[in-house]
Amino acid sequence: MPESARTRTTYHVRMEQRITLVTLGVSDLGRAKRFYEALGWSGQEVEETVFFQAGGIGIVLWHRDKLARDCGLEPSPPVPFGGIALAHNVRSDAEVDDLLRAVERAGGTITKPAARNAIGFYSSAFLDPDGHAWEIACNPSFTLAEDGSVTLPDFGGSGVRGARG
């Protein structure tokens, strides 16, 4: 086989560096929908799901056990920490405080009160009614565009502190 043909058959797929949907498994769809609506979100209920357009991705609410089976997995009950945290960065420390108050009014559980962390930025965390962890933070080193999209800084490989948030 000529070299060119061999090269063609060595086809390496590259997974694009992105997420299309984040689906949150919930035990009570109505309760979960009301929680995010109370925070000001507006979605579309379609059969047993709720779809929220979230910038260039979708956030979906769906029954936890059905989502597990759809992934070919055995359902399992929630644990204190599910292994993933979603962060929502805002533009000022005051917005962090305001948003946490809104979360409490909506029925979320604050698990980390807002405070300046060791790295120097202001952050907090809460759980939604199904125990999904969200961090709310203002980290000025992460540039937020007008539309809410984030551009990560060039950390320069120098071990710059202040990365997470």
Place this chain on the structure above:
Amino acid sequence: MPESARTRTTYHVRMEQRITLVTLGVSDLGRAKRFYEALGWSGQEVEETVFFQAGGIGIVLWHRDKLARDCGLEPSPPVPFGGIALAHNVRSDAEVDDLLRAVERAGGTITKPAARNAIGFYSSAFLDPDGHAWEIACNPSFTLAEDGSVTLPDFGGSGVRGARG
């Protein structure tokens, strides 16, 4: 107090409908980094984290127990299903197949082989080395832009089928 003043003090915060970062808790940072790099991703390692720019959001790898504590939560061991699934939609059924082969080569675990589901679109699922669930799907009703961002269809409140994917 005049009505106008009272209205001004009733300030309702609205959470923007978006995510800034998705942080995946991992038990072995090097292994997790190698997995996503084997799929073609390129990130920045900063102290004990790896940051990937993923469209308008960031995907972060961080030690699972440290992430839990940073959220004010007790660490807990992984379960068969962590409660969240990340979906990565592609543009053709063939891309689903190609990507699954790449996932297997990289050491991921296919939990749902690619198949046309009851709704009619082609989907599959895998776990990364830390058990985070990803769905790989081609659902033509979800419009993917050139940059990979997705625009959800207008489901029209009519119970249109074919929502998830």
